[in-house]
Amino acid sequence: MIYFDNSATTLPYPEVIKTYEEVATKIFGNPSSLHQLGSQSSRILQASRQQIAELLGKRTDEVFFTSGGTEGDNWVIKGLAFEKQRYGKHIIVSDIEHPAVKESAKWLQTQGFEVDFAPVDKKGFVKVDVLEELLRPDTILVSIMAVNNEIGSVQPIKAISKLLADKASISFHVDAVQAIGKIATDAYLTDRVDFATFSGHKFHSVRGVGFIYKKIGKKISPLLNGGGQELGFRSTTENVAGIAATAKALRIVLDKAKIGQKKLSAMKKVLFDSLSHYDDAILFSELAHFAPNILTFGIKGVRGEVLVHAFEEHDIYISTTSSCSSKAGKPAGTLISMGIPSRLAQTAVRISLDEDNDMSQVEQFLTIFKQIYEKTKKVR
Template identity: 45%
Template structure:
């Protein structure tokens, strides 16, 4: 099996699974309980929060736990909108955000907020001048993802943060679900106020997310009740998942420091080189401005879902668009915003690597892709 769908989810590291099991066995008590078992679990939770804060370059009181990237993005954006609506009702984001940001902004429009969706160039990047021109006296939030989940484009997050330092009333949120552990980002230096991370995209477990909230910012909670997470996110904490998330983040950052991202980029570049030799293939990812692990391309005349299933029969797993949107069969909003034609958007597929993938797997993938596309083109040609 060759698993090239790591942007949808990653396989948990064995150490992560071990941490989850041991925590669930030995620290099963509710951390809000007054007895000693509860206090023991709460202490472990505090240790995990401190560890994660250190990895992300934050303070312990700036880390909050959620169920994942979608909840984190909703909490950051809706929480800001509701808490600061007296300042203004204008939000700026991009046309290529993950659905959990894009659809949240659409919902806020229904609630009376105004949203500007910045266009992107053919590589999928916004222009700082467009952002600057979109800012008004009513702007309260800018939300721009760090790494695009479909094509891998890295947005100029640091430059955006520097620009927004001239607008102290505007908060800056970034969705770092695809960038965490793969593309360096200093929350402090980039002037980020809110940042979303998801454990299962970093070889952790599904159901655990992290929201960085700069100290002294107000957010209106989405979930109220038991006042967990300093009242920002009520509900009994997923202690096992949180401890496992800390383990996953530590491991993936250690691998990054050991040069894993550079090795992954070499695999991606080798894939691009071989794909560009195939006449029917168009590569949509620009490696000069992209993360090392995501690659998007189209094979002329073959719908993305057809190619995905054909490769699955050969033991290769890739995807079409974002996993959160793939079953809707809608054309990629990201590719269309980049100026890709509707036909090519319908033919597009995504390869997303992890640090565990190898050059040998990439070479085998190319061999099987060539044969598979040839077979499909012959079948499709006969049926036309």
């Protein structure tokens, strides 16, 4: 099997599974309980929080656990909106955000908030000059993803941070779900970023665990009310085993990051250069200023889902851009925002690599691609 769908989810590291099993079976107490089992669980919880904070260069009390990226994005977008609405009701998100951000913003429109969607250029990068023009005295939030999940374009977070440097009344949120281990941490977690969202299963942890970074002193409405966990911001019994596993996964992936990024870039370049030689192949991703692990392409006249299943017959797994909306059969929203015609956007499929992939798998993929390309000649 060749698994090239790592932006959808990753295989948990063996060490991560071991950590999960040990905590789940040996330290199973509720961390809110007063007895010894609860105290043990609470210590694991806080040690995991501290490890994550240190790995990101942040404070322990700036890390809050969630169930994943979608919950984190919903919490930040909606929680900030309602917390700051007395100061303004204008929000800006990019036009290529993940549905967890974009749909949250659209829902806020039904609640009386105004939302502007910052456009992107033909390569999929937010137009910072247009974003600047959209800013208003009543703007309370700007949300821009670090790495686009559909084509891999790395967004200009540093430039946007500079733009917002003297605008303290505007909260800046970054969806960093696709960024961990793929680009340098300081490229998306700048000093100006107030909130950032992360999801464990994107970097070899178990599913159902994520966290947000909330800069100290920044206010946000609670996600869940109840027992007062997570300093009252998310009241629910913590998934301690999953949290410990996520801390372990983050340490491993960041330890591997520099070497892993070089390996990913080398594999992506071989794929990019090889696919470029086919007349009817369309490359939607590029090499420069794009994540090293994502390459989105298509074959003219062949729908993306057809390609996905064609590769699956050879035990090769890719996806039609965003896994969250792939079953809807709609063209990639990012490509449409880039001005790509719908008939071409519908051909898009995404390869998303991982450091566990290797060049032999890349060569096998290219061999099968050639076979599929020839078989689709009549359609093309």
